Amino acid sequence: MLHLLKIDLKKLTNYRTFWVVCGLYFITLAFVTASGMEFLKLLARMIEGFGQEININRIPLYHFPDVWLNLIWFCGCFKVVLAIMVVISVTNEFSYRTLRQNIIDGLSRSQFLWSKILTNVLLSLMSVAMIFVIGLVTGLIYSPSILYSNIFTDTEFFIAYFLEVFFFLSYALMISVLIQRSGLTIILLLLSQMIEWIITANIDDQLPWIEHFFPMKSIWYLIEFPYQRYAFQEIKDYIDIKLFLIASAWTLIFNYISYLKLKKSDI
Amino acid sequence: METVLSIRNLTKDFGRLRAVNNLNLEVKPGQVFGMLGPNGSGKTTTLGMLMGVTNPSAGEFLWFGEKPTHQLRKKIGAVLEHPIFYPYLSGQLNLELNAMIKECPPENIPKVLDLVELTERKDDKYKTYSLGMKQRLAIASALLNDPTVLILDEPTNGLDPMGIAEIRDIIKKIAANGKTIILASHLLDEVQKVCTHFAVLKKGTMVHTGPVDDVGKGAETVEVFADVANLNEILLAFKGTSGINRDNGLFHVSLRDGFRSQDLNKFLFEKGVAASHIVTKKKSLEKQFLEILAEADPKL
Numbered sequence: 111m112l113h114l115l116k117i118d119l120k121k122l123t124n125y126r127t128f129w130v131v132c133g134l135y136f137i138t139l140a141f142v143t144a145s146g147m148e149f150l151k152l153l154a155r156m157i158e159g160f161g162q163e164i165n166i167n168r169i170p171l172y173h174f175p176d177v178w179l180n181l182i183w184f185c186g187c188f189k190v191v192l193a194i195m196v197v198i199s200v201t202n203e204f205s206y207r208t209l210r211q212n213i214i215d216g217l218s219r220s221q222f223l224w225s226k227i228l229t230n231v232l233l234s235l236m237s238v239a240m241i242f243v244i245g246l247v248t249g250l251i252y253s254p255s256i257l258y259s260n261i262f263t264d265t266e267f268f269i270a271y272f273l274e275v276f277f278f279l280s281y282a283l284m285i286s287v288l289i290q291r292s293g294l295t296i297i298l299l300l301l302s303q304m305i306e307w308i309i310t311a312n313i314d315d316q317l318p319w320i321e322h323f324f325p326m327k328s329i330w331y332l333i334e335f336p337y338q339r340y341a342f343q344e345i346k347d348y349i350d351i352k353l354f355l356i357a358s359a360w361t362l363i364f365n366y367i368s369y370l371k372l373k374k375s376d377i
Numbered sequence: 378m379e380t381v382l383s384i385r386n387l388t389k390d391f392g393r394l395r396a397v398n399n400l401n402l403e404v405k406p407g408q409v410f411g412m413l414g415p416n417g418s419g420k421t422t423t424l425g426m427l428m429g430v431t432n433p434s435a436g437e438f439l440w441f442g443e444k445p446t447h448q449l450r451k452k453i454g455a456v457l458e459h460p461i462f463y464p465y466l467s468g469q470l471n472l473e474l475n476a477m478i479k480e481c482p483p484e485n486i487p488k489v490l491d492l493v494e495l496t497e498r499k500d501d502k503y504k505t506y507s508l509g510m511k512q513r514l515a516i517a518s519a520l521l522n523d524p525t526v527l528i529l530d531e532p533t534n535g536l537d538p539m540g541i542a543e544i545r546d547i548i549k550k551i552a553a554n555g556k557t558i559i560l561a562s563h564l565l566d567e568v569q570k571v572c573t574h575f576a577v578l579k580k581g582t583m584v585h586t587g588p589v590d591d592v593g594k595g596a597e598t599v600e601v602f603a604d605v606a607n608l609n610e611i612l613l614a615f616k617g618t619s620g621i622n623r624d625n626g627l628f629h630v631s632l633r634d635g636f637r638s639q640d641l642n643k644f645l646f647e648k649g650v651a652a653s654h655i656v657t658k659k660k661s662l663e664k665q666f667l668e669i670l671a672e673a674d675p676k677l
Contacts, residue, residue, distance in 0.1 A: 113477070113480075116477065117474065117477050117478060120470075120473070120474050120477060121463060121466075121474065124465070124466055124470055125463075126465070206462075206463060206464065207461045208461055208462070208463055210430050210457075210461060211461040211462070212478060213428070213429055213430050213447075213450075214428045214430060214450065214455050214457060215450070215455075215478045215479055215518075216447050216450040216451030216478055216479050216480075217447060217478050218446075218447035221447070374432070376425070376430065376431045376432055
Protein backbone atom coordinates (compact mmCIF):
# COMPACT_ATOMS: atom_id res chain seq x y z
CA MET A 111 0.00 0.00 0.00
CA LEU A 112 2.63 2.49 1.08
CA HIS A 113 4.66 1.44 -1.94
CA LEU A 114 1.80 2.38 -4.28
CA LEU A 115 1.36 5.75 -2.60
CA LYS A 116 5.10 6.40 -2.98
CA ILE A 117 4.87 5.64 -6.70
CA ASP A 118 2.11 8.19 -7.24
CA LEU A 119 3.83 10.78 -5.05
CA LYS A 120 7.01 10.33 -7.09
CA LYS A 121 5.02 11.29 -10.19
CA LEU A 122 3.40 14.28 -8.48
CA THR A 123 6.15 15.78 -6.37
CA ASN A 124 8.34 16.29 -9.41
CA TYR A 125 5.49 17.91 -11.34
CA ARG A 126 5.50 21.68 -11.09
CA THR A 127 1.76 22.06 -11.77
CA PHE A 128 1.08 19.93 -8.70
CA TRP A 129 3.02 22.29 -6.45
CA VAL A 130 1.42 25.36 -7.99
CA VAL A 131 -2.15 24.05 -7.64
CA CYS A 132 -1.67 22.59 -4.17
CA GLY A 133 0.27 25.66 -3.06
CA LEU A 134 -2.55 27.93 -4.26
CA TYR A 135 -5.12 25.71 -2.55
CA PHE A 136 -3.49 25.67 0.85
CA ILE A 137 -2.38 29.30 0.77
CA THR A 138 -5.86 30.44 -0.28
CA LEU A 139 -7.40 28.32 2.45
CA ALA A 140 -5.10 29.78 5.06
CA PHE A 141 -5.57 33.40 4.05
CA VAL A 142 -9.28 33.32 3.40
CA THR A 143 -10.19 31.46 6.54
CA ALA A 144 -7.93 33.49 8.78
CA SER A 145 -9.27 36.82 7.56
CA GLY A 146 -12.96 36.39 8.40
CA MET A 147 -12.94 39.07 11.08
CA GLU A 148 -11.18 41.51 8.79
CA PHE A 149 -13.90 40.82 6.23
CA LEU A 150 -16.60 41.67 8.73
CA LYS A 151 -14.79 44.89 9.61
CA LEU A 152 -14.62 45.75 5.93
CA LEU A 153 -18.35 45.17 5.62
CA ALA A 154 -18.92 47.42 8.62
CA ARG A 155 -16.93 50.22 7.03
CA MET A 156 -18.59 49.91 3.65
CA ILE A 157 -22.20 49.35 4.58
CA GLU A 158 -23.79 52.15 6.50
CA GLY A 159 -25.38 51.01 9.71
CA PHE A 160 -23.93 47.46 9.55
CA GLY A 161 -21.66 48.07 12.49
CA GLN A 162 -24.34 49.79 14.55
CA GLU A 163 -27.07 47.24 14.16
CA ILE A 164 -24.89 44.26 14.88
CA ASN A 165 -21.75 44.60 16.89
CA ILE A 166 -19.34 42.63 14.76
CA ASN A 167 -17.15 41.81 17.69
CA ARG A 168 -20.09 40.00 19.15
CA ILE A 169 -20.33 37.62 16.22
CA PRO A 170 -18.49 34.55 17.50
CA LEU A 171 -17.18 33.52 14.09
CA TYR A 172 -13.93 32.21 15.50
CA HIS A 173 -15.00 31.24 18.98
CA PHE A 174 -14.75 27.66 20.08
CA PRO A 175 -16.71 25.61 19.17
CA ASP A 176 -18.33 27.68 16.40
CA VAL A 177 -15.02 28.03 14.59
CA TRP A 178 -14.95 24.37 13.54
CA LEU A 179 -18.19 24.22 11.64
CA ASN A 180 -17.76 27.73 10.24
CA LEU A 181 -14.35 26.88 8.78
CA ILE A 182 -15.34 23.41 7.64
CA TRP A 183 -18.35 24.61 5.71
CA PHE A 184 -16.41 27.45 4.14
CA CYS A 185 -13.41 25.34 3.15
CA GLY A 186 -15.71 22.80 1.55
CA CYS A 187 -16.19 25.31 -1.25
CA PHE A 188 -12.52 25.09 -2.18
CA LYS A 189 -12.37 21.33 -2.62
CA VAL A 190 -12.92 21.79 -6.34
CA VAL A 191 -9.35 23.12 -6.63
CA LEU A 192 -7.95 19.86 -5.30
CA ALA A 193 -10.35 17.93 -7.51
CA ILE A 194 -9.01 19.71 -10.58
CA MET A 195 -5.51 18.65 -9.52
CA VAL A 196 -6.73 15.05 -9.35
CA VAL A 197 -8.28 15.38 -12.81
CA ILE A 198 -5.00 16.71 -14.22
CA SER A 199 -2.99 13.95 -12.57
CA VAL A 200 -5.26 11.16 -13.83
CA THR A 201 -5.98 12.45 -17.34
CA ASN A 202 -2.24 13.02 -17.80
CA GLU A 203 -1.76 9.29 -17.39
CA PHE A 204 -4.11 8.76 -20.31
CA SER A 205 -2.83 11.51 -22.58
CA TYR A 206 0.85 10.66 -22.00
CA ARG A 207 -0.17 6.99 -22.22
CA THR A 208 1.91 6.37 -19.12
CA LEU A 209 -0.91 4.29 -17.66
CA ARG A 210 -0.26 1.81 -20.47
CA GLN A 211 3.46 1.80 -19.74
CA ASN A 212 2.83 1.42 -15.98
CA ILE A 213 0.80 -1.72 -16.70
CA ILE A 214 3.43 -3.04 -19.10
CA ASP A 215 6.11 -2.41 -16.49
CA GLY A 216 4.28 -4.62 -14.02
CA LEU A 217 1.65 -2.64 -12.13
CA SER A 218 -1.75 -4.31 -12.07
CA ARG A 219 -4.76 -2.24 -13.04
CA SER A 220 -6.16 -2.26 -9.52
CA GLN A 221 -2.76 -1.29 -8.11
CA PHE A 222 -2.73 1.70 -10.41
CA LEU A 223 -6.17 2.73 -9.16
CA TRP A 224 -5.10 2.19 -5.56
CA SER A 225 -2.12 4.48 -6.03
CA LYS A 226 -4.54 7.24 -7.12
CA ILE A 227 -7.06 6.53 -4.36
CA LEU A 228 -4.35 6.61 -1.71
CA THR A 229 -3.20 9.99 -2.98
CA ASN A 230 -6.80 11.19 -2.65
CA VAL A 231 -6.84 9.95 0.95
CA LEU A 232 -3.60 11.79 1.63
CA LEU A 233 -4.86 15.05 0.09
CA SER A 234 -8.08 14.77 2.10
CA LEU A 235 -6.17 14.16 5.33
CA MET A 236 -3.94 17.14 4.60
CA SER A 237 -7.01 19.34 4.11
CA VAL A 238 -8.37 18.16 7.45
CA ALA A 239 -5.06 18.82 9.18
CA MET A 240 -4.82 22.27 7.58
CA ILE A 241 -8.25 23.32 8.83
CA PHE A 242 -7.60 21.89 12.24
CA VAL A 243 -4.47 24.00 12.58
CA ILE A 244 -6.14 27.17 11.26
CA GLY A 245 -9.16 26.61 13.47
CA LEU A 246 -7.01 26.02 16.51
CA VAL A 247 -4.91 29.12 15.93
CA THR A 248 -7.77 31.50 15.10
CA GLY A 249 -9.89 30.01 17.87
CA LEU A 250 -7.15 30.59 20.42
CA ILE A 251 -6.73 34.16 19.19
CA TYR A 252 -10.36 35.21 19.06
CA SER A 253 -12.11 33.16 21.74
CA PRO A 254 -12.67 35.30 24.81
CA SER A 255 -12.48 32.36 27.18
CA ILE A 256 -10.89 29.07 26.37
CA LEU A 257 -12.58 26.04 27.78
CA TYR A 258 -11.12 22.65 27.10
CA SER A 259 -14.59 21.20 26.63
CA ASN A 260 -15.50 23.90 24.09
CA ILE A 261 -12.41 23.26 21.97
CA PHE A 262 -13.38 19.66 21.40
CA THR A 263 -17.07 20.21 20.80
CA ASP A 264 -18.24 19.65 17.23
CA THR A 265 -14.95 18.10 16.16
CA GLU A 266 -16.89 15.14 14.77
CA PHE A 267 -17.45 17.40 11.78
CA PHE A 268 -13.86 16.73 10.81
CA ILE A 269 -14.92 13.20 9.93
CA ALA A 270 -17.69 14.65 7.79
CA TYR A 271 -15.24 17.08 6.22
CA PHE A 272 -12.83 14.27 5.41
CA LEU A 273 -15.68 12.40 3.77
CA GLU A 274 -16.72 15.50 1.86
CA VAL A 275 -13.26 16.04 0.35
CA PHE A 276 -12.56 12.36 -0.26
CA PHE A 277 -16.01 11.91 -1.79
CA PHE A 278 -15.41 14.74 -4.22
CA LEU A 279 -11.89 13.61 -5.14
CA SER A 280 -13.26 10.10 -5.75
CA TYR A 281 -15.85 11.64 -8.03
CA ALA A 282 -13.11 13.56 -9.88
CA LEU A 283 -11.09 10.35 -10.21
CA MET A 284 -14.08 8.49 -11.62
CA ILE A 285 -15.02 11.03 -14.28
CA SER A 286 -11.33 11.35 -15.25
CA VAL A 287 -11.14 7.60 -15.79
CA LEU A 288 -14.39 7.62 -17.74
CA ILE A 289 -13.72 10.66 -19.93
CA GLN A 290 -9.91 10.58 -20.06
CA ARG A 291 -9.61 14.10 -21.47
CA SER A 292 -8.71 16.90 -19.07
CA GLY A 293 -10.68 19.82 -20.54
CA LEU A 294 -13.96 18.00 -20.84
CA THR A 295 -13.53 16.39 -17.42
CA ILE A 296 -12.92 19.72 -15.67
CA ILE A 297 -15.99 21.26 -17.32
CA LEU A 298 -18.15 18.34 -16.20
CA LEU A 299 -16.66 18.54 -12.72
CA LEU A 300 -17.57 22.20 -12.42
CA LEU A 301 -21.04 21.72 -13.81
CA SER A 302 -21.98 18.50 -12.01
CA GLN A 303 -23.28 20.21 -8.87
CA MET A 304 -25.44 22.49 -10.98
CA ILE A 305 -26.73 19.67 -13.16
CA GLU A 306 -27.73 17.72 -10.08
CA TRP A 307 -29.38 20.83 -8.68
CA ILE A 308 -31.55 21.13 -11.79
CA ILE A 309 -32.52 17.46 -11.70
CA THR A 310 -33.45 17.49 -8.02
CA ALA A 311 -35.36 20.76 -8.37
CA ASN A 312 -37.51 19.15 -11.02
CA ILE A 313 -38.34 15.93 -9.24
CA ASP A 314 -38.56 17.53 -5.84
CA ASP A 315 -42.32 17.96 -5.98
CA GLN A 316 -43.15 14.38 -6.83
CA LEU A 317 -40.57 12.61 -4.69
CA PRO A 318 -39.36 14.91 -1.92
CA TRP A 319 -37.56 12.12 -0.04
CA ILE A 320 -35.33 11.23 -2.96
CA GLU A 321 -33.30 14.43 -2.85
CA HIS A 322 -31.08 13.21 -0.04
CA PHE A 323 -30.03 10.23 -2.07
CA PHE A 324 -28.36 12.30 -4.76
CA PRO A 325 -24.57 12.33 -4.32
CA MET A 326 -23.87 16.08 -4.21
CA LYS A 327 -27.01 16.75 -2.18
CA SER A 328 -26.07 14.17 0.43
CA ILE A 329 -22.82 16.06 1.02
CA TRP A 330 -24.62 19.40 0.89
CA TYR A 331 -26.97 18.37 3.69
CA LEU A 332 -24.27 16.56 5.65
CA ILE A 333 -22.55 19.83 6.51
CA GLU A 334 -25.19 22.55 6.42
CA PHE A 335 -24.70 26.26 5.92
CA PRO A 336 -23.85 27.38 9.49
CA TYR A 337 -23.85 31.18 9.38
CA GLN A 338 -27.59 31.55 9.74
CA ARG A 339 -27.21 30.72 13.42
CA TYR A 340 -26.09 34.33 13.82
CA ALA A 341 -29.51 35.39 12.53
CA PHE A 342 -31.06 33.53 15.42
CA GLN A 343 -31.93 30.37 13.52
CA GLU A 344 -31.48 26.80 14.56
CA ILE A 345 -28.80 24.88 12.68
CA LYS A 346 -28.06 21.21 12.62
CA ASP A 347 -25.01 20.78 14.83
CA TYR A 348 -24.76 17.02 14.60
CA ILE A 349 -23.93 14.54 11.85
CA ASP A 350 -26.91 12.81 10.31
CA ILE A 351 -25.93 9.14 10.18
CA LYS A 352 -28.23 8.44 7.25
CA LEU A 353 -26.61 11.18 5.14
CA PHE A 354 -23.18 10.03 6.23
CA LEU A 355 -23.94 6.52 5.02
CA ILE A 356 -25.36 7.75 1.72
CA ALA A 357 -22.29 9.87 1.02
CA SER A 358 -19.99 6.97 1.99
CA ALA A 359 -21.90 4.65 -0.31
CA TRP A 360 -21.51 7.07 -3.21
CA THR A 361 -17.78 7.30 -2.50
CA LEU A 362 -17.52 3.53 -2.69
CA ILE A 363 -19.61 3.42 -5.86
CA PHE A 364 -17.46 6.06 -7.58
CA ASN A 365 -14.26 4.17 -6.85
CA TYR A 366 -15.82 0.87 -7.86
CA ILE A 367 -16.94 2.32 -11.21
CA SER A 368 -13.36 3.53 -11.79
CA TYR A 369 -12.19 0.02 -11.03
CA LEU A 370 -14.66 -1.60 -13.43
CA LYS A 371 -13.78 0.82 -16.21
CA LEU A 372 -10.05 0.29 -15.79
CA LYS A 373 -10.47 -3.47 -15.57
CA LYS A 374 -12.50 -3.81 -18.74
CA SER A 375 -10.94 -1.36 -21.14
CA ASP A 376 -8.03 -1.86 -23.49
CA ILE A 377 -5.48 0.68 -22.44
CA MET B 378 12.09 -23.79 -18.54
CA GLU B 379 11.23 -25.29 -21.87
CA THR B 380 9.33 -22.49 -23.52
CA VAL B 381 9.46 -18.82 -22.69
CA LEU B 382 6.15 -18.07 -24.29
CA SER B 383 3.42 -20.21 -25.71
CA ILE B 384 0.35 -18.71 -27.31
CA ARG B 385 -2.76 -20.78 -27.96
CA ASN B 386 -5.63 -19.69 -30.19
CA LEU B 387 -5.20 -16.07 -29.21
CA THR B 388 -7.88 -13.88 -30.78
CA LYS B 389 -8.77 -10.20 -30.50
CA ASP B 390 -11.79 -8.49 -32.00
CA PHE B 391 -12.25 -4.75 -32.16
CA GLY B 392 -15.94 -4.58 -32.93
CA ARG B 393 -16.33 -6.25 -36.29
CA LEU B 394 -12.63 -6.18 -37.06
CA ARG B 395 -10.63 -9.25 -36.14
CA ALA B 396 -7.20 -7.83 -35.33
CA VAL B 397 -5.61 -11.12 -34.25
CA ASN B 398 -7.01 -14.41 -35.45
CA ASN B 399 -6.36 -17.73 -33.70
CA LEU B 400 -2.67 -17.18 -33.17
CA ASN B 401 -0.50 -20.10 -32.09
CA LEU B 402 3.14 -19.52 -31.33
CA GLU B 403 6.01 -20.84 -29.27
CA VAL B 404 9.13 -18.96 -28.32
CA LYS B 405 12.04 -20.91 -26.87
CA PRO B 406 14.76 -19.57 -24.57
CA GLY B 407 17.59 -17.79 -26.33
CA GLN B 408 15.73 -17.15 -29.53
CA VAL B 409 15.66 -13.75 -31.14
CA PHE B 410 12.17 -13.97 -32.49
CA GLY B 411 11.10 -11.59 -35.23
CA MET B 412 7.45 -10.81 -35.80
CA LEU B 413 6.98 -9.55 -39.31
CA GLY B 414 3.97 -8.12 -40.99
CA PRO B 415 2.74 -5.09 -42.82
CA ASN B 416 1.33 -2.17 -40.85
CA GLY B 417 -1.93 -3.12 -39.22
CA SER B 418 -1.30 -6.86 -39.31
CA GLY B 419 -1.82 -7.27 -35.56
CA LYS B 420 1.74 -7.22 -34.27
CA THR B 421 1.25 -4.51 -31.65
CA THR B 422 -2.17 -5.87 -30.66
CA THR B 423 -0.59 -9.27 -30.02
CA LEU B 424 2.21 -7.77 -27.95
CA GLY B 425 -0.36 -5.61 -26.12
CA MET B 426 -2.22 -8.75 -25.09
CA LEU B 427 1.01 -10.43 -24.00
CA MET B 428 1.76 -7.43 -21.78
CA GLY B 429 -1.69 -7.14 -20.22
CA VAL B 430 -2.81 -3.84 -21.70
CA THR B 431 -5.20 -5.34 -24.26
CA ASN B 432 -7.77 -7.87 -23.10
CA PRO B 433 -7.90 -10.93 -25.40
CA SER B 434 -11.29 -11.86 -26.87
CA ALA B 435 -10.44 -15.56 -26.82
CA GLY B 436 -7.51 -17.91 -26.35
CA GLU B 437 -4.71 -17.83 -23.84
CA PHE B 438 -0.99 -17.53 -23.45
CA LEU B 439 1.54 -18.70 -20.91
CA TRP B 440 4.73 -16.97 -19.89
CA PHE B 441 7.35 -19.45 -18.62
CA GLY B 442 4.55 -22.02 -18.50
CA GLU B 443 2.50 -19.92 -16.08
CA LYS B 444 -0.69 -17.92 -16.37
CA PRO B 445 0.14 -14.24 -16.88
CA THR B 446 0.10 -11.97 -13.83
CA HIS B 447 1.40 -8.48 -13.19
CA GLN B 448 4.20 -9.97 -11.11
CA LEU B 449 5.35 -11.95 -14.16
CA ARG B 450 5.37 -8.81 -16.28
CA LYS B 451 8.01 -7.34 -14.00
CA LYS B 452 10.43 -9.98 -15.32
CA ILE B 453 9.78 -8.95 -18.92
CA GLY B 454 11.22 -5.79 -20.38
CA ALA B 455 8.98 -4.32 -23.02
CA VAL B 456 8.79 -1.32 -25.30
CA LEU B 457 5.55 -1.22 -27.28
CA GLU B 458 5.12 1.24 -30.16
CA HIS B 459 6.63 4.51 -29.02
CA PRO B 460 8.72 5.10 -25.95
CA ILE B 461 6.38 6.29 -23.19
CA PHE B 462 7.65 8.36 -20.27
CA TYR B 463 6.58 11.29 -18.13
CA PRO B 464 7.72 14.28 -20.22
CA TYR B 465 8.22 16.53 -17.22
CA LEU B 466 10.54 14.10 -15.45
CA SER B 467 14.23 13.69 -16.23
CA GLY B 468 15.51 10.44 -17.69
CA GLN B 469 16.96 9.53 -14.30
CA LEU B 470 13.67 10.17 -12.45
CA ASN B 471 11.69 8.25 -15.07
CA LEU B 472 13.95 5.28 -14.54
CA GLU B 473 13.72 5.63 -10.75
CA LEU B 474 9.94 5.54 -11.08
CA ASN B 475 10.11 2.45 -13.27
CA ALA B 476 12.48 0.81 -10.81
CA MET B 477 9.86 1.39 -8.11
CA ILE B 478 7.13 -0.13 -10.27
CA LYS B 479 9.26 -3.13 -11.18
CA GLU B 480 10.46 -3.40 -7.59
CA CYS B 481 14.10 -3.66 -8.59
CA PRO B 482 17.07 -1.96 -6.93
CA PRO B 483 17.80 1.57 -8.19
CA GLU B 484 21.48 0.62 -8.36
CA ASN B 485 20.75 -0.84 -11.81
CA ILE B 486 20.01 2.59 -13.24
CA PRO B 487 23.59 3.81 -13.90
CA LYS B 488 24.35 0.46 -15.54
CA VAL B 489 21.56 0.62 -18.09
CA LEU B 490 22.10 4.33 -18.71
CA ASP B 491 25.70 3.48 -19.53
CA LEU B 492 24.68 0.70 -21.89
CA VAL B 493 22.52 3.03 -23.97
CA GLU B 494 24.99 5.91 -23.59
CA LEU B 495 22.62 8.36 -21.96
CA THR B 496 24.56 8.98 -18.75
CA GLU B 497 25.47 12.54 -19.76
CA ARG B 498 21.88 13.58 -20.41
CA LYS B 499 20.24 11.72 -17.53
CA ASP B 500 19.27 14.85 -15.60
CA ASP B 501 17.62 16.60 -18.55
CA LYS B 502 13.87 16.46 -18.89
CA TYR B 503 12.58 13.67 -21.08
CA LYS B 504 10.74 16.10 -23.35
CA THR B 505 14.05 17.65 -24.41
CA TYR B 506 15.36 14.33 -25.75
CA SER B 507 15.71 13.55 -29.45
CA LEU B 508 13.77 10.61 -30.86
CA GLY B 509 16.85 8.39 -30.82
CA MET B 510 17.52 9.22 -27.18
CA LYS B 511 13.90 8.47 -26.30
CA GLN B 512 14.17 5.07 -27.97
CA ARG B 513 17.41 4.40 -26.12
CA LEU B 514 15.89 5.42 -22.79
CA ALA B 515 13.01 3.03 -23.50
CA ILE B 516 15.47 0.19 -24.04
CA ALA B 517 17.30 1.18 -20.86
CA SER B 518 14.00 1.07 -18.98
CA ALA B 519 13.17 -2.34 -20.44
CA LEU B 520 16.55 -3.66 -19.28
CA LEU B 521 16.24 -2.18 -15.79
CA ASN B 522 15.11 -5.34 -14.05
CA ASP B 523 17.65 -7.53 -15.87
CA PRO B 524 14.77 -9.31 -17.63
CA THR B 525 15.10 -12.74 -19.19
CA VAL B 526 12.78 -11.72 -22.01
CA LEU B 527 12.82 -8.49 -23.95
CA ILE B 528 9.97 -7.35 -26.16
CA LEU B 529 10.73 -4.63 -28.66
CA ASP B 530 8.15 -3.18 -31.00
CA GLU B 531 9.61 -1.27 -33.95
CA PRO B 532 12.64 -0.20 -31.93
CA THR B 533 14.23 1.63 -34.84
CA ASN B 534 11.12 3.38 -36.08
CA GLY B 535 11.86 6.87 -37.27
CA LEU B 536 15.57 6.76 -36.50
CA ASP B 537 18.36 7.92 -38.77
CA PRO B 538 20.79 5.31 -40.14
CA MET B 539 23.25 5.92 -37.31
CA GLY B 540 20.53 5.55 -34.72
CA ILE B 541 19.36 2.33 -36.38
CA ALA B 542 22.88 0.94 -36.29
CA GLU B 543 23.23 1.90 -32.61
CA ILE B 544 19.98 0.21 -31.62
CA ARG B 545 20.91 -2.86 -33.66
CA ASP B 546 24.25 -3.06 -31.85
CA ILE B 547 22.48 -2.83 -28.51
CA ILE B 548 20.08 -5.62 -29.49
CA LYS B 549 22.95 -7.83 -30.61
CA LYS B 550 24.80 -7.11 -27.36
CA ILE B 551 21.73 -8.12 -25.37
CA ALA B 552 21.12 -11.22 -27.48
CA ALA B 553 24.73 -12.26 -26.94
CA ASN B 554 23.98 -12.40 -23.21
CA GLY B 555 21.53 -15.22 -23.87
CA LYS B 556 18.37 -13.21 -23.41
CA THR B 557 15.24 -14.10 -25.34
CA ILE B 558 14.13 -11.25 -27.54
CA ILE B 559 10.83 -10.80 -29.33
CA LEU B 560 11.14 -8.15 -31.99
CA ALA B 561 8.24 -6.81 -33.98
CA SER B 562 9.16 -4.96 -37.10
CA HIS B 563 8.24 -4.29 -40.66
CA LEU B 564 11.87 -3.67 -41.51
CA LEU B 565 12.87 -7.00 -43.05
CA ASP B 566 16.49 -6.16 -43.30
CA GLU B 567 16.56 -5.57 -39.57
CA VAL B 568 14.92 -8.89 -38.76
CA GLN B 569 17.27 -10.74 -41.09
CA LYS B 570 20.28 -9.12 -39.44
CA VAL B 571 19.41 -9.80 -35.81
CA CYS B 572 16.79 -12.56 -35.58
CA THR B 573 17.17 -16.32 -35.35
CA HIS B 574 13.48 -17.14 -35.91
CA PHE B 575 10.61 -15.28 -37.43
CA ALA B 576 6.88 -15.39 -37.95
CA VAL B 577 4.85 -13.54 -40.53
CA LEU B 578 1.45 -12.07 -39.74
CA LYS B 579 -1.08 -10.96 -42.30
CA LYS B 580 -4.38 -9.42 -41.25
CA GLY B 581 -4.05 -11.00 -37.83
CA THR B 582 -3.33 -14.51 -39.07
CA MET B 583 0.05 -16.16 -38.87
CA VAL B 584 1.00 -17.25 -42.37
CA HIS B 585 4.56 -18.47 -41.79
CA THR B 586 6.96 -19.34 -39.01
CA GLY B 587 10.46 -20.79 -39.03
CA PRO B 588 14.16 -20.12 -38.53
CA VAL B 589 15.72 -17.21 -40.40
CA ASP B 590 18.54 -19.47 -41.64
CA ASP B 591 16.05 -21.44 -43.73
CA VAL B 592 15.31 -18.35 -45.76
CA GLY B 593 18.37 -18.65 -47.95
CA LYS B 594 17.76 -22.31 -48.76
CA GLY B 595 16.39 -23.39 -52.08
CA ALA B 596 17.39 -22.33 -55.55
CA GLU B 597 20.32 -19.94 -55.84
CA THR B 598 20.74 -16.96 -58.08
CA VAL B 599 24.19 -16.02 -59.36
CA GLU B 600 25.21 -12.61 -60.59
CA VAL B 601 27.77 -12.93 -63.39
CA PHE B 602 29.70 -10.61 -65.59
CA ALA B 603 32.53 -11.30 -67.98
CA ASP B 604 33.96 -9.20 -70.75
CA VAL B 605 32.81 -11.55 -73.51
CA ALA B 606 30.42 -10.66 -76.30
CA ASN B 607 28.39 -13.90 -76.32
CA LEU B 608 28.16 -14.36 -72.53
CA ASN B 609 24.40 -14.81 -72.76
CA GLU B 610 24.70 -17.85 -75.07
CA ILE B 611 27.47 -19.38 -73.01
CA LEU B 612 25.38 -19.05 -69.84
CA LEU B 613 22.37 -20.56 -71.59
CA ALA B 614 24.49 -23.49 -72.60
CA PHE B 615 25.15 -24.33 -68.93
CA LYS B 616 22.83 -27.19 -68.04
CA GLY B 617 22.13 -25.84 -64.57
CA THR B 618 20.61 -22.62 -65.86
CA SER B 619 16.88 -22.25 -65.43
CA GLY B 620 16.64 -18.62 -66.45
CA ILE B 621 18.60 -15.45 -67.09
CA ASN B 622 17.75 -11.85 -66.40
CA ARG B 623 19.82 -8.87 -67.46
CA ASP B 624 19.96 -6.06 -64.99
CA ASN B 625 22.42 -3.16 -64.92
CA GLY B 626 24.70 -4.94 -67.38
CA LEU B 627 24.93 -7.96 -65.04
CA PHE B 628 23.49 -11.38 -65.78
CA HIS B 629 21.31 -12.85 -63.06
CA VAL B 630 21.37 -16.60 -63.56
CA SER B 631 18.76 -18.66 -61.68
CA LEU B 632 20.12 -22.14 -61.03
CA ARG B 633 18.23 -25.40 -61.02
CA ASP B 634 18.15 -27.43 -57.83
CA GLY B 635 21.38 -29.26 -57.18
CA PHE B 636 23.55 -26.73 -59.00
CA ARG B 637 25.75 -24.30 -57.12
CA SER B 638 27.59 -21.19 -58.16
CA GLN B 639 30.94 -22.99 -58.17
CA ASP B 640 29.58 -25.37 -60.83
CA LEU B 641 28.78 -22.39 -63.01
CA ASN B 642 32.20 -20.86 -62.40
CA LYS B 643 33.92 -24.12 -63.35
CA PHE B 644 31.80 -24.36 -66.48
CA LEU B 645 32.73 -20.84 -67.55
CA PHE B 646 36.39 -21.51 -66.96
CA GLU B 647 36.22 -24.66 -69.09
CA LYS B 648 34.68 -22.56 -71.87
CA GLY B 649 37.67 -20.27 -71.62
CA VAL B 650 35.76 -17.42 -70.02
CA ALA B 651 37.09 -15.76 -66.86
CA ALA B 652 34.31 -14.02 -64.98
CA SER B 653 35.23 -10.58 -63.71
CA HIS B 654 32.25 -10.61 -61.37
CA ILE B 655 30.53 -13.59 -59.82
CA VAL B 656 28.36 -13.33 -56.72
CA THR B 657 26.01 -15.87 -55.13
CA LYS B 658 22.75 -14.24 -54.19
CA LYS B 659 20.85 -15.79 -51.35
CA LYS B 660 17.17 -15.21 -51.45
CA SER B 661 16.61 -12.23 -49.19
CA LEU B 662 14.03 -12.23 -46.43
CA GLU B 663 12.35 -9.41 -48.26
CA LYS B 664 11.81 -11.55 -51.31
CA GLN B 665 10.59 -14.47 -49.23
CA PHE B 666 8.36 -12.20 -47.17
CA LEU B 667 6.66 -10.82 -50.25
CA GLU B 668 6.25 -14.34 -51.61
CA ILE B 669 4.69 -15.53 -48.35
CA LEU B 670 2.31 -12.60 -48.26
CA ALA B 671 1.36 -13.11 -51.89
CA GLU B 672 0.72 -16.83 -51.38
CA ALA B 673 -1.16 -16.44 -48.14
CA ASP B 674 -4.81 -15.72 -48.47
CA PRO B 675 -6.05 -15.90 -44.92
CA LYS B 676 -9.66 -16.92 -44.66
CA LEU B 677 -11.16 -14.76 -41.96
